[in-house]
Amino acid sequence: MSRMMGLTSGMNKHYTKVILFVYLICSPKVVYGAVKPLEANPDAKRLYDDLLSNYNRLIRPVANNTETLTVYLGLKLSNLFELNLKSQVMTTNVWVLQVSWQYKLRWDPVDYGGVETLYVPSEHIWLPDIVLFN
CATH class of the missing domain: 2.70.170.10 (Neurotransmitter-gated ion-channel ligand-binding domain)
Structure with a gap:
């Protein structure tokens, strides 16, 4: 059971990174629009x-x-x-x-x-x- 949990938590980290990457790529407003230049x-x-x-x-x-x-x-x-x-x-x-x-x-x-x-x-x-x- 612990081996399965280890695999699952590793997969969750991987999916989290992928989802965050896709979100940043698909949402340029987050990168460019949210921060105004001084x-x-x-x-x-x-x-x-x-x-x-x-x-x-x-x-x-x-x-x-x-x-x-x-x-x-x-x-x-x-x-x-x-x-x-x-x-x-x-x-x-x-x-x-x-x-x-x-x-x-x-x-x-x-x-x-x-x-x-x-x-x-x-x-x-x-x-x-x-x-x-x-």
Whole structure:
């Protein structure tokens, strides 16, 4: 009897898989229609397009070439791999944080549906040429 139950339960698993497979194939609405793609906030998209439409990441973002642009630089120690006191060598991993206020990247949130923060990939905006050495 137990051998028969084992065969039956194995067959049930097989049929369940087949039925599920047929259901998914025959019902594309389950796969494609039930999940809606995420859409960006239209106000944030409009803001992004407006800010970056005439923005050139290769040009220092100042209204006047004589103007200075303050860039705040921060380092956050992420990992300390090795500290050799004798040779005075420290091997680490650090995060570099650069903050600057660019006049071309300012907006009034009222004009953009209350959007106060916009995340822009760093490769789309001007970054200062700062190199960490030693």
